[in-house]
Amino acid sequence: MQETNRTEIATLGEFGLIKHLTKDIQLKNQETRYGVGDDAAVLEFKDKEVLVTTDLLMEGVHFDLVYTPLKHLGYKSAIVNFSDIYAMNGTPKQITVSIALSKRFCIEDLEQFYEGLKLACEVHQVDIVGGDTTSSLTGLAISITCIGEAEKDKVVYRNGAHDTDLICVSGDLGGAYMGLQLLEREKTVFQGEKEVHPDFSGKEYILGRQLKPEARKDIIEKLAEAGIKPTSMMDISDGLSSELMHICSQSNTGCRIYEERIPIDYQTAVMAEELNMNVTTCALNGGEDYELLFTVPLTAHEQISTIEGIRIIGYITRPELGCALITRDNQEFELKAQGWNPLKEK
């Protein structure tokens, strides 16, 4: 939070604040008929399917303001929702943004949050069309709902994977989790004297993966250009294992993935080594990478292999074969969903 300029939110009140934060919003999409300022936003999608996804982020559970700049938080809050729409093979078009905040936040804090939000919306051509701004007794709560569109026959669900389909992922995995571990380790430094700065050189990539993730619009576009419609797809927010098991359970299939094929960045591997963690475990269960996990028919093998940024990591099997990882030394281990679960016993 900013320390220098501090304007109390009470000076504007709810309606004044909303006006202040949304006054320069220009609507980008013709699907947005009316945005902020009435009881509801008015949208128009003609013959398209309408996609709706929502996320609720709570301070202390989903983010730690000790090391998360509010602008990054705004950016990430929007991105995680866009990612869900891309994971349906759709295009995000609008978001509503609800925030509850306690007295320790000032108008300048919210301006920063909105700056990140607007930047994400700019990059992905999304309109902010409404929301709710209210108070909280304790921390910050952020709820974003994203509305997207897709051609009727283009929507991709989790339940369409078939035996022999290839399992693909975009980008690399485990980086966001390693970034989080690094930030948590250095947290004491952030909280301590201001002159001491942790040395993050050589770790910029994993920090960026945690603090400023991106949604893979580019992958959706490349697949469309190649004329490939995945048979199933979802985004990796909770971890590869967990998501793959969702696809297999909803598609009634099994799967085999190869440890050696899981894409891992150099910085992720170095950080895991430094922390004495198994990097494959991090990539399987880390979460928050917001990469796309999808399946394509075996016949698309050649075509998919030529697309940059996509890696084939295994294949779909009949359900009775279960879900397993094949290790570098050719052993099979049953996959377990050990991904991030905010409701499990700590």
Place this chain on the structure above:
Amino acid sequence: MQETNRTEIATLGEFGLIKHLTKDIQLKNQETRYGVGDDAAVLEFKDKEVLVTTDLLMEGVHFDLVYTPLKHLGYKSAIVNFSDIYAMNGTPKQITVSIALSKRFCIEDLEQFYEGLKLACEVHQVDIVGGDTTSSLTGLAISITCIGEAEKDKVVYRNGAHDTDLICVSGDLGGAYMGLQLLEREKTVFQGEKEVHPDFSGKEYILGRQLKPEARKDIIEKLAEAGIKPTSMMDISDGLSSELMHICSQSNTGCRIYEERIPIDYQTAVMAEELNMNVTTCALNGGEDYELLFTVPLTAHEQISTIEGIRIIGYITRPELGCALITRDNQEFELKAQGWNPLKEK
């Protein structure tokens, strides 16, 4: 919260919990193509306008669990969103429900919350199509987004009021606020010994107005039957004064309303008397009644007068005349937006 059966949420985890709460949901609307269970819900509205509204409710700010049963809270959380869709002259079709909860809540608590939610959805024929269930370090946070539809030429905004239009409200005002005052007064009793029960006889109506409000679908239907399309409309959540000033400012008009024409229930008046409060002030600024405030052309006077449950309370003027209340003794007082503002200085 229930004291008897208590099953910890950790026994189910996030996905188990969502499955448990949503397993018996039957989709009601053909506009809902796919509900809970994927990255996003899939909806289809053909030639209709799509309406989107959202609300974020925080424990201790918007509700007090000392006297609010979780089933009622579920019902109300849904209703306040439906009300916003009706206020656009639309029909609510789907909601997404996000909840963040701390460890003091158990599965039985959430079942009760969902019971109320499902009841509201049953009454208004709305589908629960998604959401997010996560944890909170402190209280309960509820974020609901409602999607509705309307014929293209039927959407009613706040900005369409014209000079000489009649100002109408449905139902009666101030009751929800009086119910809240009563509950707050008796709160100490709730918190005290279990054998002591406050005597609420003769106050059932105002308690119901606070704890179990209704959204005025019936009024929207009656207006449609009569062939009347309001020139402007919104729902009264923050108080009549505040809402009327929104309509006038967005429509660039003034207004005159008559104190003697503001509809007030007998129980509301009695409670105000008991608490030594001015009942007109309560009706003007109380909020949470979720009645509809709308304007119709002067030519609709005769027709609107025959519709039960609608009262004409004044008329729209040119902007330079400002917004004023005409009291019983024929004095003019400028209206002030003193409605509920969660962000103002306490």
